[in-house]
Amino acid sequence: MKNVPFKGIIAYPITPFDQNEKVDITLFKKLVERLIVSGIHGIAPLGSTGVMPYLSDEEKEAITEASIQQTKGRVPTLVGVSNLTTEKTVHHARFAEKAGADAVMIIPMSYWKLTDDEIVAHYDAVARKISIPIMAYNNPATSGVDMSPALLKRLLEISNVTMIKESTGDIQRMHYLRKELGEETAFYNGSNPLALAAFTAGARGWCTAAPNLIPELTIELYHAIEEGNLEKAKDVFYQQFDLLKFIVSKGLPRAVKAGLNILGEEGGNLRSPLQPLTEKDTEELKNIIKTVLN
Amino acid sequence: MKNVPFKGIIAYPITPFDQNEKVDITLFKKLVERLIVSGIHGIAPLGSTGVMPYLSDEEKEAITEASIQQTKGRVPTLVGVSNLTTEKTVHHARFAEKAGADAVMIIPMSYWKLTDDEIVAHYDAVARKISIPIMAYNNPATSGVDMSPALLKRLLEISNVTMIKESTGDIQRMHYLRKELGEETAFYNGSNPLALAAFTAGARGWCTAAPNLIPELTIELYHAIEEGNLEKAKDVFYQQFDLLKFIVSKGLPRAVKAGLNILGEEGGNLRSPLQPLTEKDTEELKNIIKTVLN
């Protein structure tokens, strides 16, 4: 039986910085706590939302430990450990396991486009060094490589690669994968505007930064799907659609930080070159949040 | 109150040719009859499936008349009248109205990419000459122009443009249009592999050539959605998914003709340069049909 610890809404916290652009661990823990008490079903530090690629090794380790300490097993933890080199990926995966993570997420980062064999060897090298499950993550827009169904099939033959996260933003791809890999394979959707379509297509979970701003609505969508209530699922999806589109188009770390401030919460600073949302965009977000929450 | 005569499964018959590559009206009528008795909710001659652009004016007129005579009002008829020039589009739209069509479908064919103003003027010129409603059809892959939501909004201000058919194959676009144009606007999905996602998103109908081969399954999907039965909708969709993907990827006229033959039905010939499916593809289709129907 495959080890598949995630289902439902898997929330991605941002990584907040202080005024000197140093990681603010205290605020990070507060943001994680806020997500957990909101009722989400999993927590995923060091994703794109958590600006993982902008952090040093030490910072990643501190975030990993802080996540697990704060979560205290109330929900499972999925730690991002992707790295350009295999050696560093192994290092961070082992660190996450030792720290108590339930699973790690790995995207095949590739400055130089990797061949299928290189990708398989990369996942295999990591898998042999840890015993927790791996979520293989396909997102050509950020990794530069689009993993084919045939390649994902090969990855799923590695015993602890048990989950697939798909973020191409193309629902046809998800249909195709589900047909090709079998419906018992655990799929997760990583494209926010596809939330309704992906759940309808059979996705087991939604990996999303949206719970930082609208946890109830994301959970409500999941429940409507669980209950097979198509009409309600559609309504609650369209209720949050403008917000989902906005946070994706403006960049999740920028948009979530601005949204937290609008909601009266601390969101910390960003690390350069990332800068806060412009005033104009902030006004738009204010209006969207007001409409969504009413 | 807007005149919106279509809902559910709108079936696209092929245009069959005889051995001299002349249109075979007798066989065409037989194929239309077969679709109507299968239970579909609308009939749409002279679409892409009907190889409309490969026909002479006289042939288009003969097909229009044959469709309406055969249908005898049992289901509403949607006639394709798109043409590169405005003059010819007006001509065919008027012909269709006079012949008794319930509505016409118009895509802004554009050898030279049209400006928004040109497209509005084109639809407007046709709309002023007929009194039946118009379905505006967006399919950049065949028309060469992608109509923006802003442009579609302008088209909907023309009083008899009452329906939108969307075939970009991107479900996010349909979500976006529905949000932008309002949920009371009548949307139709023209992308076969998107059938489930589009209905879930609120599409009023599915414009499809699939009923030529699997009418029951397409109708069953629509009924499951109508009943709000998400689980059944998903199952029946995945049951037909491989067939939908196949007929789209091989070209609808070729695939439908081959499929009809496999089912023991006459499909007629194609008009050159279009040629029948290769033997290898025909074998694949045979296997898909066998699996789908069992």
Added chain:
Amino acid sequence: MKNVPFKGIIAYPITPFDQNEKVDITLFKKLVERLIVSGIHGIAPLGSTGVMPYLSDEEKEAITEASIQQTKGRVPTLVGVSNLTTEKTVHHARFAEKAGADAVMIIPMSYWKLTDDEIVAHYDAVARKISIPIMAYNNPATSGVDMSPALLKRLLEISNVTMIKESTGDIQRMHYLRKELGEETAFYNGSNPLALAAFTAGARGWCTAAPNLIPELTIELYHAIEEGNLEKAKDVFYQQFDLLKFIVSKGLPRAVKAGLNILGEEGGNLRSPLQPLTEKDTEELKNIIKTVLN
């Protein structure tokens, strides 16, 4: 020895219409005459610039005859005969040959994406019915199909397919084709902004609408290349670059008509849905022409 009648600047006249949107043959002949006396090396009626797809069969035939009558053999004539159906393509190719054309140009128009075998059969069917040479034209943006080097190789095995016109707008493609098909193959460039790069890469001619507005500059570029004068070629290319970019981005028939008017020449009307350049664009073109010609 292959029959390759073209070299240098091959000029594409527009097809002008009168106030009732009927083809204006008198004005067309005047425009052809103007091109020929300007010194260009070939004339190509019924191209995209000549809005061939917007014309009836009779109109195409009238334009073909008018071109050849007016040209009187002073330069070779290349007549566009592309059509969606093989039968019509054969018809127009035979008509062109009988009328005295030196060659015909054929792009594999494809509402339904054609297979390689269908494309070869299409060219072959035409080739067997005429004895003048054929220029195979690759322009995926208008035909919807991108002919691979392997396919072009197959086409060149048909005895009277002797010329290739390439309009992908990607100079790497031209390098690749030349390497793949051999430098003795006659290549022509159909992408205006690529004129310098394509000649440098070894193109035998430039198929262009630009001579309608700036014949001297297009000829000067060709001469500079013939003389191996790289510095002059570069200068004269950059002198006309803004104009080339403008006419391509605004649509050749619209831009050429507006440019003719700016130069004090008659350009006739366009056929709907095509409309004249906006006032703003016309002002921009006025400025570009002024700068280019000074």
Added chain:
Amino acid sequence: MKNVPFKGIIAYPITPFDQNEKVDITLFKKLVERLIVSGIHGIAPLGSTGVMPYLSDEEKEAITEASIQQTKGRVPTLVGVSNLTTEKTVHHARFAEKAGADAVMIIPMSYWKLTDDEIVAHYDAVARKISIPIMAYNNPATSGVDMSPALLKRLLEISNVTMIKESTGDIQRMHYLRKELGEETAFYNGSNPLALAAFTAGARGWCTAAPNLIPELTIELYHAIEEGNLEKAKDVFYQQFDLLKFIVSKGLPRAVKAGLNILGEEGGNLRSPLQPLTEKDTEELKNIIKTVLN
């Protein structure tokens, strides 16, 4: 007067690794020496070819120092210092200046797509901390952001941003930039298969890994252009075209390492996940090299 230290062939050495995947500085120096004595006009460590993103800070510093020590001012040195964060980019730029680099190259790496304002602030922050010139590098395929001509104009207003390297692979872009930014702006081409077209268009230099394998041919192309000998430029370009295409399509570090081995030179190892060329590809490269060098 702008400080523009580069012209001609700017060679990119690979970064070789030992059997434990540690950077091999001794071999690196040997490879740099080999490039310099071959006659190239500039040396550029820590580019994509030098797998800069796969190196630790300490490794980058060691490579920077080794390059400058080995070059000893015989040709100017251009050091890659790009980093996702502004802080690290400043750090490496300052290190390069102190070590004696003649200029630094910066691409706006962007996991999260940067806004124009963020990019300007990023370059500006670096520029204010160093006094050597900066080459701004546009390569959307690796950076994820395509800098518009308008943005490049803004960057050129920063006093020590004096050079533009363009690698979109689209010659039209280079024409456009040259027209837009003025021909006195120093442009460099970073797309190998565009070498001929870019020089013809007025590029001041060619940033390339090809000299690792065929230094003479790259230099010969540059000389032919300098002499205005178009025919020779074309011949020598087509002579090396297959090699250029191959090394680009297979990934420069893999292809250069394999090529060095074929030439009887040491190329070191790659760092995982990058793996050596497959046997089949190596055979193909062997044949290409044999053909090119004969």
